[in-house]
Amino acid sequence: MDLIKNFDFAEFDHDKILENVTPILLPERNVTSDQVSCKVPGMEDVRMLFAICQDEKLYLLTKKALMREKVLLEEMTDRVKMMDYDWQIDSLKDYGIGKENSYDSYMLSNLYYSYGAAAIALPQVQAWMYMKFKCNLLIQLWNIHHVVVIPENTLPEDYDPQFFIDEIKRANRETIPEEEWLSDRLYYVDYKKKKNHLRTFV
Structure with a gap:
């Protein structure tokens, strides 16, 4: 799958973001300040990022998109902990x-x-x-x-x-x-x- 870093998520509202979110891991050194990420407990040099999977592509979520749709980081992490991950x-x-x-x-x-x-x-x-x-x-x-x-x-x-x-x-x-x-x-x-x-x- 391709990883797309520039996407405005205009068609995704609060619920659609949470329904379609999927986690990925990247090295901490490669994560930028506009990307939505969190630490993984117990892991020192990687971060978990959040993406939307559509049409065999991964679209990295940005802080701008989450702020616009009022999606909290805690909601994202809770969703990932309970999701059916393939x-x-x-x-x-x-x-x-x-x-x-x-x-x-x-x-x-x-x-x-x-x-x-x-x-x-x-x-x-x-x-x-x-x-x-x-x-x-x-x-x-x-x-x-x-x-x-x-x-x-x-x-x-x-x-x-x-x-x-x-x-x-x-x-x-x-x-x-x-x-x-x-x-x-x-x-x-x-x-x-x-x-x-x-x-x-x-």
């Missing part, structure tokens, strides 16, 4: 990727594999992953389109998290186009904590 998670080994690894890894995205990294920031997706994996998760923010999920219980007890950090940094240098970079940090979903499950791996 997401999917697939084993990378089914695609012939990482078959040599002793651990399991999964690609998490939306149904279009386009700007789908936001799935990891949604509470409903995190809850589903706990039901599936029953363990804490390592999260590589591979790019703006998808993230890689690694169940911790498939890793050896003495695994080195630096390996996964180096893997992302190497991909950012060698294989991921700069416009698709998201983060070279390693994140962690900790289901033992009741709040702020998602955090930077320390």
Whole structure:
């Protein structure tokens, strides 16, 4: 899907904006002051932005459009937390990727594999992953389109998290186009904590 940054949203009223909003993740350094965004709890270098999906295009919402239609940021974030987000998670080994690894890894995205990294920031997706994996998760923010999920219980007890950090940094240098970079940090979903499950791996 194409990301459109200049759009006036004249045909969208308050309710239509909330009905059609979808989240995306971008690096914090790429977010401008006129775009509608918020921090993702536990994530240090990315922000969640809000867009309208129409005709296989994403139109980034602006503060001007929200002010005109009197849409509050809190309304947007509440809507995203409860929305039916079309997401999917697939084993990378089914695609012939990482078959040599002793651990399991999964690609998490939306149904279009386009700007789908936001799935990891949604509470409903995190809850589903706990039901599936029953363990804490390592999260590589591979790019703006998808993230890689690694169940911790498939890793050896003495695994080195630096390996996964180096893997992302190497991909950012060698294989991921700069416009698709998201983060070279390693994140962690900790289901033992009741709040702020998602955090930077320390």
